[in-house]
Amino acid sequence: MEKIIEIRDLKVNAGKKEIINGLDIDIYANRVNTIVGPSGGGKSTLLRCLNRLTDLEPGIRVNGNVTFQGKNLMDYDDVELRREIGMVFQRPNPFPMSIYDNVAFGLKLQAKVSKSVMDMMVQNALEEVGLYDEVRDNLKRHANTLSGGQQQRLCIARALILRPKVLMMDEPTSSLDPVSKGRIEDLIKGLKEKYTVILVTHDMSQARKVSDYTNLIYNGKIVASSEGTEFTDIEDQDVKDYLGELAE
Amino acid sequence: MINSDMHGSEIKWKRHSSRKAKDAAARLLGYLALGFMLAILISIFAYIIKGGAGAINWNILSTYGNTSEGGLLNGIIGTWELVGMGLLFSLIPGVFGAIYLTQAVSNRHISGAMRLFTDILTSVPSIVIGLFGYLVLVIRFNLGYSLVAGGLALGVMMLPYIMRITEMSFRNIQSEQIMNAYALGADHVNVATRILLPQASAGILSGILLSVSIAAGETAQLLYTASFNSAGLPSGLTHSPVGYLTYFVWNGINQPSAYAHNLAFISAMILIISVTVLIFISKYEDVVGRFLRRVFAPLGAVINRVFIESPPEQGVKGKSKGEKEWKK
Numbered sequence A: 001m002e003k004i005i006e007i008r009d010l011k012v013n014a015g016k017k018e019i020i021n022g023l024d025i026d027i028y029a030n031r032v033n034t035i036v037g038p039s040g041g042g043k044s045t046l047l048r049c050l051n052r053l054t055d056l057e058p059g060i061r062v063n064g065n066v067t068f069q070g071k072n073l074m075d076y077d078d079v080e081l082r083r084e085i086g087m088v089f090q091r092p093n094p095f096p097m098s099i100y101d102n103v104a105f106g107l108k109l110q111a112k113v114s115k116s117v118m119d120m121m122v123q124n125a126l127e128e129v130g131l132y133d134e135v136r137d138n139l140k141r142h143a144n145t146l147s148g149g150q151q152q153r154l155c156i157a158r159a160l161i162l163r164p165k166v167l168m169m170d171e172p173t174s175s176l177d178p179v180s181k182g183r184i185e186d187l188i189k190g191l192k193e194k195y196t197v198i199l200v201t202h203d204m205s206q207a208r209k210v211s212d213y214t215n216l217i218y219n220g221k222i223v224a225s226s227e228g229t230e231f232t233d234i235e236d237q238d239v240k241d242y243l244g245e246l247a248e
Numbered sequence B: 001m002i003n004s005d006m007h008g009s010e011i012k013w014k015r016h017s018s019r020k021a022k023d024a025a026a027r028l029l030g031y032l033a034l035g036f037m038l039a040i041l042i043s044i045f046a047y048i049i050k051g052g053a054g055a056i057n058w059n060i061l062s063t064y065g066n067t068s069e070g071g072l073l074n075g076i077i078g079t080w081e082l083v084g085m086g087l088l089f090s091l092i093p094g095v096f097g098a099i100y101l102t103q104a105v106s107n108r109h110i111s112g113a114m115r116l117f118t119d120i121l122t123s124v125p126s127i128v129i130g131l132f133g134y135l136v137l138v139i140r141f142n143l144g145y146s147l148v149a150g151g152l153a154l155g156v157m158m159l160p161y162i163m164r165i166t167e168m169s170f171r172n173i174q175s176e177q178i179m180n181a182y183a184l185g186a187d188h189v190n191v192a193t194r195i196l197l198p199q200a201s202a203g204i205l206s207g208i209l210l211s212v213s214i215a216a217g218e219t220a221q222l223l224y225t226a227s228f229n230s231a232g233l234p235s236g237l238t239h240s241p242v243g244y245l246t247y248f249v250w251n252g253i254n255q256p257s258a259y260a261h262n263l264a265f266i267s268a269m270i271l272i273i274s275v276t277v278l279i280f281i282s283k284y285e286d287v288v289g290r291f292l293r294r295v296f297a298p299l300g301a302v303i304n305r306v307f308i309e310s311p312p313e314q315g316v317k318g319k320s321k322g323e324k325e326w327k328k
């Protein structure tokens, strides 16, 4: 398996508080790389380090060695990096504008394209998340009028239009109903053909469904990684207890 | 263990009736406070309008004058000229300040200092601002009694209101939405113009209205910076005094003549009515904001299309269709 991201000895501090302390993790290309772990364990923080949103938080200090496609993360231009590593947030958060403008947002900012190319790319992105047929009659509709599940797929399309190498998803289904959730899980399975997916979830059944490679983060460290979702040889009793709770 | 504790001791539940009595007492106090405020407000309005409405006539509203003769037109126009000038000096810095305070990367020490200074600024007595305006603007910078000096003195006072209310409406925007914009490659300017400002327009409007209604009622700093002009409107931006309504109130009531008293009452009436209207508009800002957006949004879209985006219609700058040219 090809590694697209290698994280070594990542440390993140907020003032005196250590959020992540010495974390190593490999992300494999064209796989669904899942991260599970207890609330407050540093999962979202880890994702924010990878597209350097942490640069925007003055109180946060990040140390360590992260390479993406063989190049140190800090050697990337931050905007270019965020184009290559896209992100979907926990709650659907469409911008208060039309469906079309939402999807076009990043591309408009980052590329010069003609109207016809833009139209085509917006359509492609919406098709990729299976939303196009549902909204094709009126792309000028305000995005807030979509259902929660549709809004989240819109947010995925908005990230995909930039053709990222990696798509990070932070608990993308935690605020959705079971049907919408199922649709997004199916979508994730399809995405790995073209993209590398990093998925944060609390939901072991979701991990079982979509994950190719699962990492367990506990107290700011990776305590176990495995192909599939079965963790063997865990010694720490707290971690065992946590896994037991998850399995219930 | 917990079980035995819970069942072993008798719990004395509070009686429902005592809570009801407390509720009733609280409600009574609330009504009393409301009644007291209403009584004061209504008596002010009644008193001013009784004094003003009886004496008002077209001549007074349409001619220039001072407190002993003529009308109020110089005061009516002068007040709005001064307030408009104040807005000119406070709106842009206020909104920019708010953007700075909201951006996550802002230096915490600088933004902390900005908040502190604006808080202090709101509590500096207007007579002190007036004195400062006189010594520094009128004398030192040699602006003379004028629109610019008066406008600056008002603007200093309006700035904190505009800035803090704008900041508050920025803070209502989901922070994940802002982060998501950055995650899609937005820079600070993009975030300000595409995420913050469009959603804060109603808030900015209410900041403007509140600061305008406060500024329109100011007297002290204008006495020192705009003086008064009974001959008519100021002839220029500097070195030309300006008339304003609060002067008619302040000076008119000190005069022995009934005519001066009438002018004072009419000025006061015009002021409280305009301020009340402004406050109402800012209260129902969502309705007004929707109206303004309906009027201005198409205009904005046109400006955007013509000046900002103007895409080449065919292909991409010499590249074949479907390829993109990433911006540097």
Ligand SMILES: Nc1ncnc2c1ncn2[C@@H]1O[C@H](COP(=O)(O)OP(=O)(O)OP(=O)(O)O)[C@@H](O)[C@H]1O
Residues within 6 Å of the ligand: A014, A017, A019, A037, A038, A039, A040, A041, A042, A043, A044, A045, A046, A057, A059, A060
């Ligand atoms: N900017 C910050 N300043 C201070 N502490 C922070 C900051 N960001 C995160 N933290 C802290 O870091 C810890 C990890 O937060 P993080 O959001 O990464 O957890 P998480 O694993 O995503 O949790 P959840 O599963 O609940 O989303 C938490 O204790 C949180 O309070």
Ligand SMILES: [Mg+2]
Residues within 6 Å of the ligand: A043, A044, A045, A170
């Ligand atoms: Mg999280």
